[in-house]
Amino acid sequence: MKTMQLFSVFVLAMIFLSCSKDDESNLIAVESETVLNLQAPQTGGQGQPIGGPFTKFDFETGTVTTSDTEWDIAFRGTSIIVNGGASLGTIDEPQRTGDAAAYIADGTMASIEEVNTDLFVQDSENGYAIPSGSGNGWYVYNPAQFLVTPIPGKILVFRTRDGRYAKVEILSYYKDAPENPDVFVDEGRHYTFNYVYQPNANINSF
C-alpha cells in the first residue's frame, strides 16, 4: 500500500516535472485530481424505463455543473454520456451541444500517455461512446452480491466539448469509496474517480 502511495506521488511528480520541462512558458500545467462521491441518481431500472437527470461534469472547472452547454461528461446510474453526438433516446437525456467523444483504453493512469484520436466515438442512437452493461464498458456487475465493480485497467479517455483531452480512472461506485462495498449498507451511484486534464488545446499527451 505504502509503495503504491509512493508510486502515485512519484508518477504525479513525473507528470509535473515533464510538463514543466516541456512547456517553457505559456502552457498551463496538467491537472491531476480526484473526485469523491459524485452523485448519479436515476429512476426506474429493474425492467422499468430508466430516467432522471444526468449529473454533468466539467473538466475545465473540475466541478459538477447544471449548465445546459458547459459540460463534458455526465453520469446517471452506471451510464456515462459525453457532450457530443446524438441521444440514445432514453428519458431525460440532455441535448448534446459540444464535440465531446470518448474511448476506453487498456492500461493504467500512468501508462496511458498519448491520446489516440482515431479511436474516439460519440454517443449515438445505437449506444453510448462508453458502452453500457456489465463487462462492456467500465464496470462488471456481480449478480451474486449485486455489486458494481470498476474494471481495473480500463482508462476512459475523453475529448472535451471544446477539443481538449482528459483521462479518467473510475475507482468506486459506492459512497465514500468503501474498501469492501456491501450494497445493503453502502449507497451506490456515488462515483469516485481520478482524472488528468490537459487544459492546453492541441496537445494530445498527458
Place this chain on the structure above:
Amino acid sequence: MSLNKNNLTLYFFLMLLTGPFQLVHAQKDADTLSMQNLGEVLVTATRTKRQLSALPLPAQIITKQQIDNINSIRLSNLLAEQTGLITVPDFGGGEGLQMQGLDAQYSLILIDGVPLVGRSAGTLDLNRISVGNIKQIEVVKGASSSLYGSEAIAGVVNIITETPKQGLNGGLDFRQSSFNTSDLSVNLSHKNKKLALSGFLNRLSSNGYDLNNSSETNTVEPFQNYTLNTKIIYDFTDKTKLNASLRYFTQEQDLVASEELKGESSINEWNTLVKIDHEYNDKWASTMEFYATNYQTEEFLNENNGATFSNAFFNQYMIRPELRSTFKPNDKHTFIGGMGLTHEKLDRTSFNTTPVFNAPYVYVQWDTNLLSKTNLIVGARYDNHNAYASQFSPKAALRYELNEAIALKGSVGYGFKAPDFRQLYFDFSNSTVGYTVLGYNVVGSALTALEEQGQIANILVPASEFNGKLQAERSVNFNLGIDFDPTASLKIKLNLFRNNISNLIDTRVIANRTNGQNVFSYFNVAEVYTQGIEFNTTYKFNNYIKVSGGYQLLFAKDREAEAAFANGEVFARERPTSPAFQLSGNDYFGLFNRSRHMANLKLYYEWPEYKISSNLRIVYRSRYGIADTNGNGYLDNYDAFVEGNAIVNFALNKTLFKKYKVALGIDNLFNFTDAANIPNVPGRIYYVNMNFKL
C-alpha cells in the same frame, strides 16, 4: 542361422501361439498370490471383472466396510473424503464432484453401470444417492469415453449395489444426528438356487440448517426423501441369468425465497434396468441390457396471499438398450465389444421445444497380457448423434510390473462431453435483473423475437454465426503412475495426470438489450488444462493401527487467460479503490474453485478383543477463489480468496453380540463453517448410529 525379416516374423508368430501355454502356469501362480492380499475386484475400468491392483488405470474402490466405518449415509460426504475428489456446492443447492481438477459436469455418475440423469444446471446432486445398500463404489480417474461416451471426461464413479447372498438376509440401520436429521434403512434379501430377491428402503429427513441465521431463509431448507431399490435375479441355467432392478427416489423440500415468497420443490426419479447375461461357452458371453430412467423436478413459489409467483419444472427421460459381448480366447486376451442407443428427451421451463437426442454408439476393447508382466488395454468408441458432430474416442493403457514391489502404469485417452439440452435450447430471460440466456440452436429465432419486441439495442454477434453446430467439449487425458508396495504393510501410489480440454463451452455476450442488460449464448471458446500429482499411501503399523494419507497437487488454467497475463493485458488494484496496475504471468492463479493443495490423513484403530473400531479423518484443501472480486475477469493473486480449511471427522464403532452395532461420531469436530463461500458444510454434526443384521 540367419534371422532375416521373414524368419523374425515367423519366430514372433510362433511365440504368440506357444507363448500362452508356456506362461499359463506362471500367470496362475502370480494371480493366486496377489488374490490373497489384493483381492479387490472392479468392473468399471474395463467392463469386465478386473483386479484393482493389476489395473493399468488410476482407479479406486471404496468398500462397504469403509462406508460402515465412517457411518456415511450419502454419496456426497463419502466422496468428499477421498484423495483428489472435492464436492462443490451448486447454486441450486446440490453438491457435485470435482475430479482431476475438472468440474462436476465432466464426471459420469453410474449406478450398476448405467448413468444417472437430471443435471438441470450441469451438476448431478450427489446427495440424491443413499449409500445404505451399496457393495462398493468404483472410481476410475481420467477420460473414459472409449467405454462410456459423453460426460466421462474427468472420470467415472460407479455405484455398485448389493447383490443378495445365499439364504435370508436383512438389516436395519438407523442414524440420528444434529439438525434433526434421521436416516432409516431397511434391507431384506433372499436367495435360493435359482431365484434371488432383494428390497431396500431408505428414509432421510432433516430440518436443514441455516448458516446466516437470517429468519426467512435457511441455507438448506427442511426436506425428506425416500429411496426404494428392488432387485430380482433369476438363474435360468448356470449359463443364463436375468437381472431386473428398480430404483425410485422421491424428495420434498421447502422452497423459501423471502418472507413473502414461499413454496416447495419436489424430485421424482426412477431407474429400471433389465439385464440378461448369457455364456455361450468358455470363450463367449453376452449381456443384453435395457435401461430406462426418468428424472422430474417441480417447484413453485407463492406470494403471501396465495397467488402464484413462479413455477418451474424439469422432466428428463433416457432410454438405453445395449448389447455387449466378451470373447476370451485364452487367459491372455479379453475382447469386449458393445453397441447401443441412447435416446433422451427433455421437457423443461424456458424451453420452447421438447428436444430429443438420439445417439447410437459402438465400442470395442482389447485387454491383453501379451507379454509376461505387461498388461495392455486398447479400446475405442464411436458415438453418433443427431444434434452434434459424431465423436471417436480411443484409449490405450499399459501396465508393466518392474518387479514384485513396483509397477508402472500409463494411459492416454480421449474424452468428450456432448453439448447438453440447456446449451442448445435454453430460452430464458431473468425477470428481476433482465438478462437473457439463449441456447445455441435457438439464437436465430429467439433473437428475432426479441428484436421485434424492440428489446435489442445492438447485436454484437449476428445470428448467422449460429448456423453451424455447437461442438462437443473434448479432452485428451494422460496418466503416468507408479505403484510401489515395498512391504506387505506399506503401499504407495503416485499418479501424474494432465487433461487438455478444447472446445470448452462458455457463455458470451451476443447482444445488448435496451434495458442495459446483455443477451448471452453458448460458444466453444476456451482451452483449459488441468495437471497435477496424486499421491496415496497406506501403512499398517500392526493389527491395531492403520494410517492412510493422500495428497493432490493441482494446476488448472485457461490458456487464453495465461496469454492475457503474459501479454500484460490484465490489471488489478491493491485495494478496491486504489489505482490499477499491470499484472504479470505469475499473478494468474487459475480456474475458480480449484485448490492447489488437497490432502487427507486417516487414522484407523481396531481393537478386536473388544470389537471396537475407531477412526479420525482429516480432510484439507488449500485456499481457492470462487469469484473475480477485483473485476478484471480473471482469478489473480489480488482477488479475495476462500481461506484454506481442514475438516476433522471422528467415529467410534462397537459391535455387540455379533449382530448389533452401535456407533457414535462427530463430523466436522471443530465446527468449521464459512457461510458466504461454503454453503455445503453445515457445521459440527453429532450422530448416533444403530445397526442390526438379521
